[in-house]
Amino acid sequence: MDLPQKKKNIVIIGGGVIGSTTAYYLTRHPKFNPSLHSITLLEATSIAAGASGKSGGLLALWAYPECLVPLSYRLHRELAEQYGGDQKWGYRQVKCGTIGAVVKNTDLGASKAAKENAQAKTPAAAPGMSALQATEIESSHNSVETSAIQTSEATAAAPLPGTRFVPDTDAQATSPKPQPETSNIVGAHTNGTTPQFTQSSFAPIPGSAPTLERASISSVSDRDKTVEERVDDTNHIGSSETKLENNKKEWEKLPKQDTAATSLLGASTLPADLDWIESEFIQYYEEMGRTGFTETAQVHPLHFTTAIAELARSAGVDFRTGAKVTNFTTSCSTSPDLKVVEYVDRNNGDAINSIGGVTDVIVTAGPWTGKLLPRSKIEGLRAHSVVYEADVSPYAVFTDIQLPGDYVPQHRARAGQKRKHRGNVDPEVYARPFGEVYACGEPDKDIPLPDTADQVQTDQGQCDDLTAYLGTISPVLAAAPVKAKQACYIPQHIRFGKERGALIGPTATPGIWIAAGHTCWGIQNGPATGFLMAEFIFDGEAKAAEIDTLHPAKFKV
Incomplete structure (x- = not known):
């Protein structure tokens, strides 16, 4: 008896x-x-104001940690099927x-010539594009603004099952490119301002390619090295340029692919429909291609984060x-x-308010978690990104580009x-749906984590470096308009200098819970984390996945 x-x-x-x-x-x-x-959910700025609104949105069975990924990947698919995620958030x-x-x-x-040719062939924006752009992020030199979308009223979801999830290995066919549902997208930017969510609680504060083999170049041997490991290989640079090279910094990779993920890559041919990358410069192509992994x-x-938030709000949050x-x-x-x-x-006016009689506090503040729970050792790592207006084939591409030693953007x-x-x-x-890359x-x-997400500074030079480098291998992107230059802080759990x-x-404090430190994979692992936290709160334990390795007690938090 219960x-x-x-x-x-x-x-x-958060x-x-x-x-x-x-x-x-x-x-x-x-x-x-x-x-x-x-x-009650308390947010210092607006919904998805940080990395949740400015990340890549990649979902992958090869992501990490292994204990969360299968559950979360499956939940993403189920949410999309239940709520029309292909239309609402581009699943x-x-x-x-x-x-x-x-x-x-x-x-x-x-x-340069190819860029001019690509520019002449750049297609017009797809119907409905302006509606999507109305909810996209617009960045200025020293600030990043955010916006939100409104979703239709939610229907009640099925109860959470008590059984353990296993990876779903059935591959789905790539969906046709949908147009965004304009009925769920609110307003348009006017005079550079950010559109506001209709619910005041969500409003912001004011041809077949040949088989390619790996070439014996430094990019091959250095492909998986971090900035601490990469070797300074400048043999191809003349003596006058070597000194110049030594005054530069090495590129530091985002911690997206771990060793297990890179081991799943297999040599392949450059796909014929990956036509927005200049095949002439490509030395090798490796594909993520093992079914089930x-x-x-x-x-x-x-769009995903704000849509899920709206579903929660409509249920009483x-x-x-x-x-x-x-x-x-x-x-x-x-x-x-x-x-x-x-x-x-x-x-x-910065009035001090409080909520009393709270039984459970769940800290999901991303990189700001460490400010509220210092023992968590959660900190922020700034990452820059750009968003292009371009309609290209659906690929996620990791690159390793060797440029001339004297090349200057x-x-x-x-x-x-x-x-x-x-x-x-x-x-x-x-590539993204709705005509984006x-x-x-x-x-x-370089810049410490600010107090709130709306104070994050964007380094225009870093964004311009990014577009310049990609422009050398993609005439299509070199010619494409850039609709956003932005930055955010991803949350890292750092102990003794290691992630x-x-x-x-x-x-360790009864009634205080934590769910943070997901690095690059917050969007991917968000559903599983939310699912498991609901089990913790109502069942007293996580049942859907074995996450002992992520338990705060392991780190005396």
Whole structure:
């Protein structure tokens, strides 16, 4: 016989993908009772204002950690099937591979001519594009703005099953390119302002290619090395240029593919429909191609996160944006199990507000988690990205580009600067539905994590480096308009200088929970994290996946 349920007053701190999916799955748990359980989500800026709105949105069975990925990949598919995610947030399967390219000085002139030719052939935006653009992020030199989409009222989801999930290895056919549902997209940018969510709680604060073999070039041997490991190979550079090279920094790769993922790559031919990459420069192509292990898909992260948040809101979750949490403490000595959560209301002159009688505090604040829970050792790593207007075949491409030693991007040459990087560069580029291409560059810690996501600074030079490097191997992207230059901080769990896995579960303080530190894979692993947190809150344990390696107690948090 089940015991009577107790009242719960749950507060979630952070409105990114982890907080939003946690709110959603709490309301879908079989034990959720809106007459007994209240849920409030506090977000310092707006929903998906940080990495959850500006990441690549890649989903992959080869992602990490292994204990979360199969469950989350499956949940993404189920959410898309249930709510029309192909239309609402661009869910689809994509092909994925890695290319190695060598660009010579003589190729740069040819690239310029090819760019002009590609520019002449660039298709007009697809119908409905302006509606999608209305919800896209627009960046300025020192700030990044965010926007949100409105989804239709949610129908009740099926209860959470109590059984353990296993990987679903059935490959799905790539979906046709859908147009965004304009009925779910609100407004258009006017005079450079950001459109606001209609719900005030979500509004922001004011031909067949030949088989390619690996060439004996430095890009091959250095492909998987990080900035700490990569060898300074400058044998091909003249003595006058070597000194110049030594004044540059090596490209640092984002921590996207681990050793297990790279081991799944297999030599292949350059696909004929990957026609937005210049095949002449490609030395090798490796494909993620093992059924059951290497399926890759994607979502638009901003649209996915805001849609899931809206589904949670329609189920009764109280979303408060502009609410910057400053502290949470026990209520008093007579009620040690209850907490008080204090926050600054940034929409009301920084007035100090509080929520009392809180039974459960779930910290899902991404890189800001370490500020609220210092023992978590969660910190931020800044990453830049650009978004192009271009309609290309659905591929996620990891690159390894060797450039001429004396190559200088035009924007740096105009400023009298030299190239920032020596050796190879490894930008990532993903085709998106709705006529977009997303590209991201190297991370940095040049500027500390700001207090809130709306204070993140974008380095235009880093974004321009990214477009310049990709432009050398893709005339299509070189000619494409850039609709956003942006930056965000991804959350890293760092111990003794090394990256660890995410932290998911109860902390040493009863009633305080954590779900943060997902690095590059927050969107991919968001649904599983939210699902498991709902099990922790209502069942007292995570049942759907074995995540002991991610338990906060392992790190004395």
